[in-house]
Amino acid sequence: MKICLGIESTAHTFGIGIVDEKGNILANVKEVYTTKQGGIVPLEAAEHHEKVKEKVLKLALEKAGIKLDDINVVSFSQGPGLAPCLLKGLFLAKKLGKELSIDLVPVNHCIAHLEIGKLLCKAKDPVMLYVSGANTQVISYASKRYRVFGETLDIGVGNFIDSFARYCGIGFPGGPKIEELAKKSKNLVELPYSVKGMDVAFSGLLTNLKQKYDKGYKLSDLAFSLQEYAFAMLTEVSERAMAFLRKEELLLAGGVACNKRLQEMCKIMCKERNAKFFCPPNEFLVDNGAMIAWLGLLMFKANQKVKADEADIAPYQRSDEVKVSWLN
Numbered sequence: 001m002k003i004c005l006g007i008e009s010t011a012h013t014f015g016i017g018i019v020d021e022k023g024n025i026l027a028n029v030k031e032v033y034t035t036k037q038g039g040i041v042p043l044e045a046a047e048h049h050e051k052v053k054e055k056v057l058k059l060a061l062e063k064a065g066i067k068l069d070d071i072n073v074v075s076f077s078q079g080p081g082l083a084p085c086l087l088k089g090l091f092l093a094k095k096l097g098k099e100l101s102i103d104l105v106p107v108n109h110c111i112a113h114l115e116i117g118k119l120l121c122k123a124k125d126p127v128m129l130y131v132s133g134a135n136t137q138v139i140s141y142a143s144k145r146y147r148v149f150g151e152t153l154d155i156g157v158g159n160f161i162d163s164f165a166r167y168c169g170i171g172f173p174g175g176p177k178i179e180e181l182a183k184k185s186k187n188l189v190e191l192p193y194s195v196k197g198m199d200v201a202f203s204g205l206l207t208n209l210k211q212k213y214d215k216g217y218k219l220s221d222l223a224f225s226l227q228e229y230a231f232a233m234l235t236e237v238s239e240r241a242m243a244f245l246r247k248e249e250l251l252l253a254g255g256v257a258c259n260k261r262l263q264e265m266c267k268i269m270c271k272e273r274n275a276k277f278f279c280p281p282n283e284f285l286v287d288n289g290a291m292i293a294w295l296g297l298l299m300f301k302a303n304q305k306v307k308a309d310e311a312d313i314a315p316y317q318r319s320d321e322v323k324v325s326w327l328n
């Protein structure tokens with residue numbers, strides 16, 4: 001039985017997952033770079049990854065109860081992501097590839113979110129709403145590629161929520177804090193609703209919320225309204241993609257998908273159109289090594305691999321650039 005070790009290092013998270021051919025997740029270990037204030041500093045995050053990589057690797061092997069020699073496939077997140085962070089994952093992958101004398105599998109981070117969701121939820125051909133800090137995209141399989149059908153025109157929904165939370169001094173990450181505050185209100189304040197075709201935009205909403213906060217609106221009312229507006233926008237574009245593609249499954253991914261109100265809205269939308277709703281456990285919604293390992297294994301079996309010497313990162317890689325030989 002083939003066993004794959006996958007390395008995730010696109011942004012905050014340095015993760016290593018180990019999975020077998022049957023889809024058993026033997027280990028999923030991670031360390032997350034955090035900042036008290038401000039956003040991610042790419043070089044600092046990379047330094048963090050450098051510091052923790054050996055420890056994460058050791059723990060993952062221990063958790064899986066195997067030795068490095070038992071690994072048959074090594075995969076790494078190739079992009080999209082921050083170059084200094086991606087390089088740390090690449091270097092470790094190359095080192096392991098050479099030690100084990102095996103080829104490497106470069107994996108697209110966004111598609112990995114989708115494939116692990118399919119595995120864990122037994123979804124067949126879903127539309128994925130991928131909502132994290134930096135990413136906000138609606139992705140699905142069509143005409144032999146994973147394609148982006150809708151996305152944010154400015155900032156990611158997680159960054160939008162975090163920026164507002166930081167402005168109000170309630171700390172980082174803002175998502176869980178806004179969710180708690182929102183539970184204390186049912187008072188909907190009018191905000192801009194910004195859907196353009198299949199795309200969404202959040203910067204106008206952010207400015208408006210900041211102005212209302214400065215005017216003295218209650219924070220719980222703003223948190224509640226932020227969620228109602230932003231998540232309705234995301235639910236609307238997901239539904240439009242499902243209708244357009246005639247697909248009957250919705251899969252959530254990304255850290256913002258941990259939000260129960262977003263889950264509820266998507267669930268209601270799916271119920272109304274007789275579609276299935278899937279949401280993996282939080283551990284697999286956020287960035288994780290297991291998803292890189294699982295997609296690595298699928299790609300390896302389809303012979304989509306490279307020599308360790310030729311492996312490289314692709315910080316701006318788009319989902320539809322990736323050949324999808326494992327599904328055809």
Ligand code: ATP
Pocket residue numbers: 010011012013131132133134135157158159161162173174175176179254255256257258259260285286287
């Ligand atoms: P990438 O964008 O590369 O996938 P990331 O590290 O930004 O990586 P995640 O770890 O998937 O992304 O998600 C982090 C984001 O999720 C943060 O913006 C955080 O505020 C948000 N988040 C976490 N929990 C919740 C929640 N309960 N409600 C809303 N947002 C949440």
Ligand code: FE2
Pocket residue numbers: 109113132254286287
């Ligand atoms: Fe992610």
